[in-house]
Amino acid sequence: MAEYSKQRGAGVVIEALAKRYGEVEALAPTDLTVQSGEFFSLIGPSGSGKSTLLGCIAGFVPPSAGRILVNGADIVAVPPYRRNIGMVFQNYSLFPHMSVAENIAFPLRMRKLPPGEIAGRVERILSVVRLPGMGDRAPSQLSGGQQQRVALARAAVYDPPLLLMDEPLGALDKNLREEMQYEIKQFHRAIGATVLYVTHDQEEAATMSDRIAILNHGRIEQAGEPRALYEQPRNAFVASFLGDANLFEVRRVDGAIADRIAVETSDGLRLVATHAPVTVARLVACIRPEAIRLGNDPERTGETNVIDGVVADVVHAAGSVRTRVSVGDRLVTVRAATQRNVTGWRVGEAVRMAWHPRDTLLIPKE
Amino acid sequence: MARSVDAARPWTISRGHAWLLAAPLVFLAIFFLWPLARVVVRGFVDPALGLGNYARIFGDGPYLRVIWNTIETAAAVTAICLVVAYPVAYVMARARGAWLQIMAALIVIPLWTSVVIRSYAWMVVFQRRGVLNDLLLGLGLVDTPVRFLPGSIGVHVGMVHIMLPFMILPLVANMRGIDQTLLRAAEILGANPFNAFLRVFLPLSLPGINAGVALVFMTSLGFFITPALLGGPQHMMAAVLIEQQANVYLNWGLASALASTLLVVTLAIYLFYLRVTGGAAGTAIGR
Amino acid sequence: MAGGGILRIMLVGFAALVLGYLILPTFIVVPLSFSNQNYLSFPPPGWSTRWYEAMAGDLAWPQAAVNSFLIGVPTALLSVVLGTLAALAVKRGRLGWAAAASAVVVAPMLLPHVIMAIGLYPVMLDLGMLRGFLSVVVAHTVVAMPLVFITVCASLGSYGEALELAAMTCGAGPWATFRHVTFPMIRTGMLVGGVLAFATSFDELMLSLFLTGPGTRTLPRLIWEQLNMFLTPTIAAVATLIFAFSLLLLGAAAALQARGRAQPVLRHG
């Protein structure tokens, strides 16, 4: 096949891509640009349209409208077997009647490469995915993690400029998943392809990706670098989906003095922030758990946001303490790195939470 | 890169699949639907246009009696099969390992034995100097051989024998899917085993019952070999009558009208069967 | 619980009785075929192989057996082709009318054969195929194809479509996908379906009664004609041979299915 050549990552431009299943709008008209060589993740709750978007790009799902440009050419009418895109499926989808080596050789055979070259390439990629000498095994003889590495090798052995992965680690347990995250990242650096990666695990996306798009109800709520999404979520959904967030509904903006904006929440708390979107009617205040400090010294200064509460529970997790403080009839989550010599708070103890105004993020509710 | 002429139209995976149905559907249209249509039409036009054949069938007479007898026999066979198959399926659904294998073999082997041959075996059992009479005479229960053939006992025993696997298998398939912990939970909640069975297990096995009943009833309506060999003129069923009218009396119009009647009844049950098996036609019969 | 124990024993005992009833005809026919008497008394007073000799001496039996094969094998092949095509379309094509299509495909198996027989007779007459091998093959295919359809549908349902999609992303076109992925996955189902289709044809009486002639007479039809004339243990001898052959077929189907299961098939692929 003529397209077969070592290419660097492809640039992907998606224009007004939409998919309807009868009444269900699986994907609302969506625009998205993925740079060449980028590791780009799609995250969102189950049913948010991630697989639909990926399926449109792979060619399994005929879009209802829109264009998909890969390196500038619209591929919507091209059958999947001529798109030269690699794909890794959640359940590996290895051919059970073929050995590991035959699985990996399959795309090369379809491209009519000479047998000698096929064997060489299979050998090479098997060592890249750290399965040297495993070529004769049946897929069922491998562990889940090993099967996933074979799937990765099969999808990448023909050097596709674009690699799609639909929740590739969804079936693995946590430890293995973290190890595989690292390996996929290494693999991405080694092959240089553009990667579009679907996951519902925000932590996974944050650790692996150059950029992330958050989907909800078939729409991209926000796209950007993980840190930017975390620090400047565009709305309450993004704020709560990416990391933990304490969200307070804003009842009233009391006014601004210099760079201080005071608001009153629907539970009657008074918070101070530094920025507020101008045009939006309904706001929420978002405070990240690690921005809040706990103390019982009522005279602390420098913090304009102060709320008193009672410790409801304390959980020690690896490296950090999560304390939940009840304020009125709601809980506020606070997280701090574990420190030696500091004993945690006791349940029932009165406690004061404080944070800097710039950590009060005022964002649109919708 | 090859492009279709209409480049804007998205490629769809199912574009070619509809064509795969072309050959089977054309085949069935010519050799299944078309013959059925001819049967239905012929019932109204042969020997003369009109409802003459149906008047003969539904007017008081032997034909109507055969139709009623067919429905009655099919219903009785279905009921017997259900009552007999349910406990067997219950035991089989809980069997494991070698016992399950043995039970499955004993159910499947008759299924693979020719229906003609099985009916022949029942003839040997029920005939005047047959196994059953030998037994009855030997036990001193009767003094002279009982005349079982031709008659309804042989028909029922033979038909139940043939249909029983078709009742047991859907029931087993259904019962194996019933979560036993539900029963245990019901018993822990205070239901005695009988109540737990009545209120939990029985309702859950209803889909299997429906599938089995529809399947057995539908198939029983069309039985030919068993009633023809064991039933005789006293216990005639529709298929036997139809074959006789067409092959012996060359009364094709009447045969077609009878067949159409049979078709309507079976189709109604087939639609019910499709409903209870969720449109997945034939899944319950997967051997 | 004593009551539960007794109930259990009763249940198992009942099941054993029913299974005995199911297998009973076999235990009558096989001994009967070795009887030395020419009437059907059971158990036979003495043993002989004379009925097998009688059967071998009558040319009609081997002729009918050959006919049954000449009809059964093409029926199985045609059924496999048509049934597999239909199953592929119904299970893999995203057709809105897939349920309706499968209802039509399965119907011939469940409708009374006598209806199809009197419908097919004039059609075959018009096509000039009556009493030829082709007419019976076609008729048997109509009623045997559903079995292939069902077994292949089950095979296609045992693994996800993702496997075929994976092949397509690997660069395999529709035909290559079928040849390298779908076919190896459903091969067992096709074979088992073919065996079932053959068995159906081999046992079919009603359609043969209407569509075969003296030259194409099948085994069931010959047995049928003999049964209506005289009851001799010759039929038991024929029946025993057919039974042995059926067991062979059943064993083949079971072995095929066992091999199919042993294949490393991904549960949720």
Ligand SMILES: Nc1ncnc2c1ncn2[C@@H]1O[C@H](COP(=O)(O)OP(=O)(O)O)[C@@H](O)[C@H]1O
């Ligand atoms: N083949 C289909 N037919 C009908 N609705 C579908 C189909 N595939 C997906 N959907 C619907 O489209 C929406 C998006 O699905 P999907 O893209 O699979 O979500 P995700 O991968 O994010 O979990 C869901 O509401 C789902 O129910």
Ligand SMILES: [Mg+2]
């Ligand atoms: Mg998904």
